[in-house]
Amino acid sequence: MNQAAIHRLISFGLDKKDPELLFDKRFTANLTLIKDLFFLLYDEATHKKHFERLLKLLPELFAQRPEELRLQDVERIEAGNWYQSEKMVGMQLYVDHFNKDLKGVANKLSYFKDLGINFLHLMPITTRPEGENDGGYAVNSYHEIDKRYGTKKDLLALTKTMRGENMYLMLDFVANHTSNEFSWAKKAREGSKKYQEYYYTFSDRTIPDEFEKNLPEIFPETAPGNFTYDPKMKKWVMTVFNPYQWDLNYTNPDVFLEMLTNLCKLVNMGVDIVRFDALAFLWKKLGTISQNLPEAHAVIALFKMCLQVVAPGTIFLAEAIVAPHEILKYFGEGPTKGNECEVAYNASLMALLWNSIATKKTNLLYKSLGNLPDKPRDCTWINYIRCHDDIGLGLDDRFIAELGWNPQGHRKFLLDYYCQGLEWSPAKGLLFMYNPKTGDGRITGSAASLLGLEKGLEENDPERIRTSIDKIIMLHGIVLSFGGMPLIYAGDEIATLNDYSFLGDDAKKDDSRWVNRPTQNWNTVGQLDNKDLPQSKVYHGIKNLISIRKRTAVLSDENNLELHHTGNQHILAFERNGNKQGVLVVCNFDESPQVINGGWVAKLGYLKEACYHDMVTDKKYEVNSGFIEVKPYQILWLKKL
Numbered sequence: 323m324n325q326a327a328i329h330r331l332i333s334f335g336l337d338k339k340d341p342e343l344l345f346d347k348r349f350t351a352n353l354t355l356i357k358d359l360f361f362l363l364y365d366e367a368t369h370k371k372h373f374e375r376l377l378k379l380l381p382e383l384f385a386q387r388p389e390e391l392r393l394q395d396v397e398r399i400e401a402g403n404w405y406q407s408e409k410m411v412g413m414q415l416y417v418d419h420f421n422k423d424l425k426g427v428a429n430k431l432s433y434f435k436d437l438g439i440n441f442l443h444l445m446p447i448t449t450r451p452e453g454e455n456d457g458g459y460a461v462n463s464y465h466e467i468d469k470r471y472g473t474k475k476d477l478l479a480l481t482k483t484m485r486g487e488n489m490y491l492m493l494d495f496v497a498n499h500t501s502n503e504f505s506w507a508k509k510a511r512e513g514s515k516k517y518q519e520y521y522y523t524f525s526d527r528t529i530p531d532e533f534e535k536n537l538p539e540i541f542p543e544t545a546p547g548n549f550t551y552d553p554k555m556k557k558w559v560m561t562v563f564n565p566y567q568w569d570l571n572y573t574n575p576d577v578f579l580e581m582l583t584n585l586c587k588l589v590n591m592g593v594d595i596v597r598f599d600a601l602a603f604l605w606k607k608l609g610t611i612s613q614n615l616p617e618a619h620a621v622i623a624l625f626k627m628c629l630q631v632v633a634p635g636t637i638f639l640a641e642a643i644v645a646p647h648e649i650l651k652y653f654g655e656g657p658t659k660g661n662e663c664e665v666a667y668n669a670s671l672m673a674l675l676w677n678s679i680a681t682k683k684t685n686l687l688y689k690s691l692g693n694l695p696d697k698p699r700d701c702t703w704i705n706y707i708r709c710h711d712d713i714g715l716g717l718d719d720r721f722i723a724e725l726g727w728n729p730q731g732h733r734k735f736l737l738d739y740y741c742q743g744l745e746w747s748p749a750k751g752l753l754f755m756y757n758p759k760t761g762d763g764r765i766t767g768s769a770a771s772l773l774g775l776e777k778g779l780e781e782n783d784p785e786r787i788r789t790s791i792d793k794i795i796m797l798h799g800i801v802l803s804f805g806g807m808p809l810i811y812a813g814d815e816i817a818t819l820n821d822y823s824f825l826g827d828d829a830k831k832d833d834s835r836w837v838n839r840p841t842q843n844w845n846t847v848g849q850l851d852n853k854d855l856p857q858s859k860v861y862h863g864i865k866n867l868i869s870i871r872k873r874t875a876v877l878s879d880e881n882n883l884e885l886h887h888t889g890n891q892h893i894l895a896f897e898r899n900g901n902k903q904g905v906l907v908v909c910n911f912d913e914s915p916q917v918i919n920g921g922w923v924a925k926l927g928y929l930k931e932a933c934y935h936d937m938v939t940d941k942k943y944e945v946n947s948g949f950i951e952v953k954p955y956q957i958l959w960l961k962k963l
């Protein structure tokens with residue numbers, strides 16, 4: 323049982339209108355964990371004063387929580403794990419690329435409604451440096467809204483309207499670093515010793531050189547090394563991402579206390595889900611790669627346990643694009659199981675889906691997912707086929723080798739397949755951070771371009787166009803039924819192609835991730851009634867799947883996912899099984915039709931009297947000679963009969 327469940331138990335029967343009393347109960351319930359985590363990070367003998375400050379800070383932060391959100395918090399505690407519902411369907415977008423500014427987004431709520439979206443991830447909207455700023459992930463503030471998006475008032479108006487429409491909002495908490503223009507960084511550069519200790523700063527290269535022996539490079543092409551010399555400060559500062567993103571020093575408890583305040587200010591604007599950016603990097607230790615360290619987990623759990631006392635209706639999404647077994651740890655382990663992040667990106671599924679498209683086989687997917695332990699019952703996934711970032715090949719070399727493939731050769735094949743290294747491949751993506759020395763690289767591109775639509779249209783090849791539409795719908799169908807919150811990248815629902823305009827912008831041209839951050843094409847949206855357009859086919863295909871998902875209770879995440887081996891290496895089959903209800907998802911990753919044996923489908927209860935019911939087409943089909951046929955890139959959602 324996690325702490326959220328305990329809060330549910332102890333608030334039962336208490337007066338909702340007495341938030342102070344409920345706050346006290348939560349405070350008491352979490353106090354021991356908060357103390358243990360705090361003193362695990364910060365030595366008790368020297369940091370008692372900081373702990374006392376934390377205890378004073380929590381009621382102060384709660385006092386700042388708006389009344390309306392406090393009431394919503396109580397409702398959410400009672401409702402339980404609202405984020406696991408089949409009703410959750412998300413979309414990720416850059417406000418300016420979508421519709422100019424926050425008011426523009428508010429004006430498009432009917433678009434989300436039509437498609438069935440009830441949860442938005444707005445990319446960073448707070449102030450950032452002019453010029454390079456990593457799409458706002460270099461923050462000048464955690465709560466001041468950048469003018470280009472509007473004002474705080476606009477954001478508050480948007481979140482209020484969204485609450486009224488039962489919609490949820492996710493914003494980023496860029497916890498690992500600030501920009502070099504953030505007020506603390508400015509003071510550090512002006513010589514303040516106090517603020518230099520908010521970052522990892524060094525007078526000479528001795529410690530940086532020691533660190534570099536083990537630290538990998540995140541952006542090797544554009545930002546090699548992990549330290550930057552600041553001439554004004556006359557010191558080296560740790561910059562794991564870009565030189566203008568300074569890593570915060572969480573070994574300093576003042577940083578934790580101030581960042582907790584920043585987090586609460588952010589969520590008090592009406593944020594439901596906090597995307598905890600780059601959280602694997604929160605703790606640095608000499609002699610290690612300084613990712614996924616136990617202390618980083620303790621910092622996250624400490625944030626969680628404090629936020630849960632102040633704003634329990636808010637949850638965390640772990641942005642940990644790391645090895646599959648490491649991702650699971652962000653749900654918490656041991657005493658913090660279920661008390662760290664409620665949600666994590668299912669980056670493993672994402673990478674495996676792209677692998678299956680390129681190889682036309684699902685063997686690596688079965689091997690990899692079949693070897694993962696179950697996630698905790700109260701936690702869930704964000705299932706997605708791609709986001710604003712690159713697609714990394716987070717595949718397990720051990721499993722690639724077990725299939726008889728050479729891991730390095732296999733990775734090269736995938737990069738060639740997606741990044742125009744193979745004449746015959748339908749994909750049109752770009753390489754990201756390719757390192758010719760190691761052969762490592764990542765992939766960028768919109769879903770439609772990576773799945774063949776761009777080439778199909780260029781070559782005016784109807785077959786290629788048809789196949790790409792089917793692939794786009796099939797992959798979305800998988801993330802819509804896999805168990806967790808599906809998150810669609812804005813534009814993919816209307817098959818938007820790559821956007822090459824970044825090449826003409828000095829602040830963007832070296833970062834090919836901009837190719838997959840296109841502007842929303844409202845012209846195309848205006849033509850969605852023309853059912854012959856590829857864009858309309860994709861839109862209506864995805865919309866249909868969303869609407870079925872929302873009507874199918876068994877698709878809520880109750881850890882009720884079972885992979886089924888069909889004996890056909892091109893097929894992925896998984897079941898979402900519940901009390902009497904059930905959905906069996908079957909997809910074909912090959913360009914030829916495939917068959918599966920009806921025998922086991924019947925045994926599972928999805929075939930009766932030689933008939934099955936496909937929810938996608940809402941039709942019954944008869945089975946010939948005991949086999950079910952699955953067309954190329956078709957997705958079936960079979961209904962339990």
Ligand code: GLC
Binds near residue numbers: 456457460641710711
């Ligand atoms: C996350 C973001 C990415 C950004 C990085 C640094 O990985 O998704 O876009 O570059 O954090 O903040």
